Amino acid sequence: MNNEHHEIQPKTIFQTIINTPLTDQDKEVLMFLYQPIIGANALCLYLTLLSEINSTTGQSDSLFHVDIITTTDMGIKQIMQARKKLEGIGLLDTFVKEDIELGFNYIYQLNHPETAIRFFKDEILSITLLNVVGQRKFNKLFEQFQPKEINLAGYENISADFKEIYLFNEEQVLSQQEFIQTIHHQLKKSRPKRELTVDSETFDWNFFLTQLTNFGIQLPEDEADFKKMVLLYHQSLGIDEFEMANLAAKSFDYYTNQINSQELKKQINQAFYPQKKQRKIDPFYKDMKLSEEEKSSYRYNSLKQMENFSDADIAVVMESEKFAPEIYLTMVKEACNLFPTNIEKYNVRFLVEHSKLPNSVINILIHFVIVIEKKTTFESEHASKIANDWAKEKICSPEEAIIYVKHRQKEKQTKMNTKKPFYKGKQQPIRKEILPDWVENPIKEKKLSKEKKAALDRQIQEFLNRGGES
Template identity: 30%
Template sequence: MNYPWQQVNPKDFFTLRQVVPLSDQDVRILTTIYQPLIGNAAFTLYMNLKESIRNGSGWTEARPLSELMTLLDIGIPELYQARIRLEGLGLLSVYKSKKDSDQFLFEIKPPLSAERFFNDHLMRLILFEKVGERMFNEIKQQFSNEKPEAEKYEEITKSFLDVYYFDIQKHNQLSVVEFDDQELPSSKHSPVQMMSEQSDFDWTFFVEGLNHHFINKKSLTKEIRELIISIYEIYGVNELDMQKYVLESTDIETSNIDQEKLPQIVQRDFHKKQARKVQIQDKVTGSIQEEQSAKSGRKTQLKQKGFNNQEIEIILHAQEVKPIEYLKSIKNQKGGFVSSNETWVIKELVEQSSLSTSVINILINYVLIGKNAPVLEKSLALKVANDWAQNDINSPEDALQKVKQLYAESRSDRQSKQRSGSTRSNSQKYIRKETLPDWASEENVGEEIDAKKQEEFRQRLERIRNRSKGGDS
């Protein structure tokens, strides 16, 4: 199964950029309002990125993602989840280099002001569902300031011309100064605006079903439409039920929809009928839980097949890593390096053989670790791959079982040779040598002929010795 974070590599580099500095109020809003929505890991990631920019330039040098993983003590799935939570709420923008695939740019964005947050229907609703009514009201109250009534005051502010003197004659003598318009950072749509563009809500059916004599069409403003989309996406209210809720929240005298009353009616009805809370989760959370569940089930399955813990870890690791990364990992452990020839061998195995990448990884393990070969030789690798393909080795556990079988046969062959060698001469010293099955043998036909010549030479030498003994007698 493919997971979205599989394209993330700890060796990738990222550069930080901060266009707008964060104020103390921004940090307070992040801590109080945003943290319940994004979770502790995403909040810690954001604050870590913020603190990394200290030089006042708004930039940092590129550094590897592995540093973030070490500082936050999290893995790739959790880092990816924290990152996209920040992206989804407009706190982080991520850019990938067009030239270097392992280079990224992270741009930190300030949060919405408290006023804008609580005026955003989507943000307000998801916070309400996340923390509950009591805590929602407490948080909102922390950022609510009673505004003075403007009608009780009379403005006496001085105008520009009241304060500054503008000499028109002197101005005419000055040369015209041209100012270049600086490109400001483009402001992206808010989450609710993006949701409105992507939603499949059937507006035609919804509007046609409304009582047009009772509801003023002009009351379906942009704000009301965004509110309806937010309710539709969060509570799953269909178009037919939405008509009922809208009618119920419409003022009889003005025929206008009350945007404060509408979400209250929906929330009250939803919680009364369902007796449960809306679960606000990002898509990666489900994927992580699914992966953990699948991994746990996979371990149980492998244990039932008789594999021990070490073998299970080998199998699971073989499933998660690409062959070239697997090869690099083993070479690094052995203090070596991957040659261009080995890269081509991996490419040929992946493209030409019918073996899965996890089986190819076990093959690499067998050759470099099991056979203690310094390099992944093409001839041996292709012989093993052909044999495994012809014997329907389709999974890493099948491949590992095949390797164990080969080792058992190899030990049996050594023991047989050791017994036969001891009967020939006790003076001969047995030399331990790792024997390979026929398909993995590096011996060629010419070497077999040389062995026959050596046997003939030994027999001739034996006959000469026998004749020599007969002459002496």
């Protein structure tokens, strides 16, 4: 049913339910990741509905909407807007039933937010958050929620095994299989997951399907994901039905006549982000008939002869030439106990398509940012700045990139070592006071003779006898 046909009134009855209690982690995700998207009113409504729920039964008593109005200090219109925002992002499902005597009765089912990891991996949620808060804040939030790396180097895991401590009869697993399956089934039903959808009134999906039929091509098997992708590109780039169909016609599999989603993404990127041709230096043995092992040996020996090139440098260079940048990003981040986000993959794809750097040099750039600079995210602005610098220096090979990085780091270290201390503000001239001569050269005291001392004592005594009169 459409919400527009069911306007709530202060005396309209509602009840709130939730399948399982919210955890502290759920509440943090709501506050930091969802609130920037849904706004303060929607979050306030969610928490208000949650506060009415009995933790034992998982549901609230029957209440009137005036209770929400009083608690949140929001009007009916604001509550409706907040409710729609919660529904749209999947935090709330609204059910309505009409009663002859009581009118419309509502049930508000609160849904758990996504975990932080699933939130950042979800294209719709992560891109929406990025558009709201910007790249800098997005990266800060990502760093806040990403799994923390604990250094246990040198430690040995001596934890006890389950079977060493607890009694466990493996035969019981088989005998109780039906009971266990029942429990699993009940748990799956306890927390329903409603997939987010991207809808657009400006894109006629049925007309788009008609165009595909005219081309004689079919949708891929994952139709729901494909539709979400098409609508996302429509909303972000303004691609209409005709243009999208023409791009899809260049992206289908000739054997199955089905659209290849990855190929369509490439067609869209090439159409809207013209690709620059990468500069590449071919090795001297390019035209020689050598096996892969012989080529690898040639490459290793040529790098070995380079001055100040360690075995680690050689390994990084040779690895950079084996993998595509997106795959290399995943490998490097996983090696650092991190995971790549869709935004980071897009940033890498953007460099591949727009910079003039070879893929191997882009891989060195990825290694430099994540491993050397120890940054947890591959930011577009930072990476593009480095890529432009390297392109300006006409760096065409991974070894040139490593040499350039070492040179820049050495220059930076030299500047830090020779840099004079900096004092804020203008230094005031120091006033040097000239001391009088008697301070520098004090006059030596002369001792009185016995006769003069006796005469002086006599004069003092006479002065005192007169009462101090002169």
